Amino acid sequence: MPQTSMPRRTFIATGAAALLTAGTGLVSPLRSQGLAPSTSMRGGANNYRPGAPVVDRIGGGGFMMSGTVRRAGDGAPLEGIRIQIWAHTTEGRESDARSHGATLTNAEGMFQLEMPQIVPTFGQPHGHLAYDSGDFETVFLRPVMASARDTSLAAHFVLQPA
Amino acid sequence: MTVLRAILVWCAIAGIVAVSLAVAAGSEYLQYRRPVYVAAGFAGVIALALLLVQPLLAAGLLPGIPMRAGRRVHRWTGVALLSAIAVHVAGLWITSPPDMVDALTFTAPTAFSVFGVVAMWALIAAALLAGFRRKLRLRPQSWRLSHTTAASVVVVGSVAHAVLIEGTMGTVSKTVMCAVAVGALALTVGRLKPWTGALRGWRRQAGK
Numbered sequence: 001m002p003q004t005s006m007p008r009r010t011f012i013a014t015g016a017a018a019l020l021t022a023g024t025g026l027v028s029p030l031r032s033q034g035l036a037p038s039t040s041m042r043g044g045a046n047n048y049r050p051g052a053p054v055v056d057r058i059g060g061g062g063f064m065m066s067g068t069v070r071r072a073g074d075g076a077p078l079e080g081i082r083i084q085i086w087a088h089t090t091e092g093r094e095s096d097a098r099s100h101g102a103t104l105t106n107a108e109g110m111f112q113l114e115m116p117q118i119v120p121t122f123g124q125p126h127g128h129l130a131y132d133s134g135d136f137e138t139v140f141l142r143p144v145m146a147s148a149r150d151t152s153l154a155a156h157f158v159l160q161p162a
Numbered sequence: 163m164t165v166l167r168a169i170l171v172w173c174a175i176a177g178i179v180a181v182s183l184a185v186a187a188g189s190e191y192l193q194y195r196r197p198v199y200v201a202a203g204f205a206g207v208i209a210l211a212l213l214l215v216q217p218l219l220a221a222g223l224l225p226g227i228p229m230r231a232g233r234r235v236h237r238w239t240g241v242a243l244l245s246a247i248a249v250h251v252a253g254l255w256i257t258s259p260p261d262m263v264d265a266l267t268f269t270a271p272t273a274f275s276v277f278g279v280v281a282m283w284a285l286i287a288a289a290l291l292a293g294f295r296r297k298l299r300l301r302p303q304s305w306r307l308s309h310t311t312a313a314s315v316v317v318v319g320s321v322a323h324a325v326l327i328e329g330t331m332g333t334v335s336k337t338v339m340c341a342v343a344v345g346a347l348a349l350t351v352g353r354l355k356p357w358t359g360a361l362r363g364w365r366r367q368a369g370k
Contacts (some may be wrong), residue, residue, distance in 0.1 A: 041271060042264070042269060042270065042271035042273040043260075043261065043264050043269075043270055044271075046258065046260035046261050046264070047258060047260060047261075054233075088194070089194075090194055093194075093257075094194065094258060095258065119191055120191060120329065121195075121196045121258075122254070122258060122261045122272070122277075123272055123274055123311045123326070123327040123329055124272055124328055125328065125329055133271075142271060148328060
């Protein structure tokens with residue numbers, strides 16, 4: 001007759017460990033305190049130009065950058081938040097002033113800004129977005145396109161009051 | 163027969179390099195780049211091309227170039243490789259300083275930057291070992307193992323760097339180039355077996 005070879009000590013230790021982690025709620029992610037704030041992405045602030053003007057469209061357009069801005073904790077949408085957007089596009093390089101533009105969020109906390117088609121630079125097709133107005137902690141995002149052929153990109157901010 | 167083999171090998175290498183350069187030269191991304199960025203990109207492609215022949219030269223495995231002549235050419239291709247990487251890094255620095263600073267300090271968001279910078283330092287290490295070979299006074303076996311180890315990091319790091327990048331190179335020609343570079347390294351290391359002497363020496367020293 002085959003016998004299982006788990007020693008009693010191992011059995012008790014495993015059972016105790018399982019009770020400690022699951023039983024006390026140490027590994028329950030559902031108990032986190034509301035919506036966590038966004039953290040700046042690596043390289044997100046590269047070639048940022050503080051104070052880029054609010055525009056209807058960057059250059060000739062053809063590519064749509066969109067996203068949402070919400071408050072950390074309760075997740076309430078934030079209106080009138082200024083988001084700066086820039087990228088290496090068919091019309092200009094990341095550092096060029098004409099590649100930069102800003103837009104404001106609407107009552108639902110949504111923003112969208114038309115810009116020229118993003119082209120891969122430094123090895124990845126990516127865009128840059130910044131919140132840097134002072135009322136909330138500064139956040140720089142650097143979303144990467146799934147494909148260089150994509151004609152839109154989205155990025156979402158969760159801001160922490162400063 | 164040997165002549166035919168030589169022609170085939172050289173045509174294959176020249177073909178792979180020529181096609182890769184031609185595909186990169188036809189990339190639609192070039193029109194959106196400044197000349198200095200274009201030059202930096204092509205310096206990278208040329209460096210990868212040099213990596214195809216560099217190990218084979220050291221082992222005398224290229225037809226028509228025996229070991230003795232191969233080693234001499236190997237030194238000059240090494241210098242060319244260093245120059246290509248210098249142009250690559252300097253050109254990218256001019257194109258976007260903050261992105262290059264991130265890469266060099268290992269804080270870039272992209273994994274290929276890490277591979278590229280590691281390969282660059284390994285290349286510098288291999289070059290220093292070669293340049294100061296006499297002054298270093300290492301045992302020949304230890305020198306050879308160190309140089310080959312650094313060179314292997316250069317090839318593996320560069321291949322990972324190139325494969326992960328979305329740039330001007332064509333996917334197929336880039337993959338073929340990388341596969342041949344790894345194959346050339348494996349063939350060379352397998353032929354030269356740089357570990358044999360070095361290990362024997364260590365064992366002897368340890369035994370004393």
